Amino acid sequence: MSDQKILVVVNGALGKMGRAIVKAVAAADDMTLVGAIDRNLTLIGQDIGEVIGIEPLEIPVMNDLEATLVAAQSEGTAVMVDVTHPDSVYSSVRAALAYGVRPVVGTTGMSAKQIKDLADFADKASTGCLLIPNFSIGMVLLQQAALQAAAYFDHVEIIELHHNQKADAPSGTAVKTAQMLAEVNKNFNPPQVEESEKMTGARGSQTDEGVRIHSVRLPGLVAHQEVIFGAAGQVYTLRHDTSDRVCYMPGVLLSIRRVLSLKSLIYGLDKIL
Template sequence: MTTAPGSADAPSAAPIPVVVAGALGRMGAEVVKAVHGAPDCVLVGAIDSTPGKEGADVGLELGLGDLEVAITADFEGTLCQASQSVRQSGPGGGAVLVDFTHPSVVYEHTRGAIAYGVHPVIGTTGLSPEQLQDLATFAAKASVGGAVIPNFSVGMVLLQQAAAAAARFYDFCELTELHHNRKADAPSGTCIKTAELIEELGKTFNPLQVDEHESLAGCRGGLRDSGLRLHSVRLPGLVAHQEVMFGAPGETYTLRHDTIDRSAYMPGVLLTVRRVRTLEGLIYGLEKLL
């Protein structure tokens, strides 16, 4: 998978055309508002399958006024229109798709965007390692830059880097992620990404100290090959939270990040939108852009 972005992005005279998939969802609505408020971006498409909303103006639906962008459930048609309306090609050109939809369709959405030459910025989690590799290969062949970002929060990236550094000094570690109860996948893509960064050290964690027995299956969390255990909590009232706890004789070291409002993700989303068109392939993780 290509991991290095291209040269520093230079500002373009024309605003960046952006299509938002999942435009009426909790995250998608925030993206629409952020794109509308960014002077270097322009919303050109709003995709959503909410019943009864086909043809409605997305701006009026979200309290932004008339944006002259109609909501549509036609994903492929919208990509085709965005691709044809943007004639500029090569690094720094083309339209951008920001996707916050559902794990069941994210692979097809990402592959479809690449096929139409639209740069995917994927916030939807649930892609398998095999799917990520397939998409990276496809993006490289198509020469289309893209980004799969499990978490757009700069604070979460800092937590992940701190966890990867701390893992050198601790042999015992467990991860817990907490989200609202409408999140479809578990564990979260952010939690998996954190575990992957910790595992880059190449060591095994949590050596058994006793012959464990679960009286309730799964109560010890999901076990990865590295020995790391991942726990998921789903409750109304939560937004997105993650805790990484390290343990050693006589001490614990805990890293925690709490997202209080989804607006926290928007600086990362806009950063990715501005840079994705300069990438040489598909990247995975916001840290590749910071």
């Protein structure tokens, strides 16, 4: 790569995750923030740096994503980091790909069909795109440990816990973990009795491979996940706790740098480490 800085647009810049990303990008020596997009109309036009409590960045908060993408791409190689909402993420990522801006997506909740459509579009455009359900290195390590354990345990359930402003359930991280467990090519949780739910959803959701996923939403939580394996006489529990969104920033910055060399859609931080 040349010495030219990576141009970064943050979509969802005024959310808790977006604010942390703006700060991390502004502090990175090899990046320049060129766009801050948000749907909060009360702060449109204000300097994003001043809004989030750092020095002025001379980048106004905007709500016109497409115009910002066009302007960013006209200046050089650009990346869009999307941390918005499941309702809008698909259209935002498709727009970025259409304008030649490489998306790094932390928003979860897209359907399998939407992800497949974006993968096909990225392939045709030969443009890199990263879908990262969780930017934490610790979560990648948990998932790798769970994959190893899955070869030896037939019973497993996932509990994911998040703040009560998270819009989708189960979390993208829990879905990704279950997908990784499916790689061992076996069915989990063989039934021991004929179960009946006295209240719908009491046993959580269930993947085709039999993995149960339970979602908790409470104020005071940030992001947490347990993968619990059980066997005769033993329980093996893997847990990851997030106390501050700063833990995601090394993964975010790594993803911004790595997406530049990609020509297709990649799903999961583990694929680029």
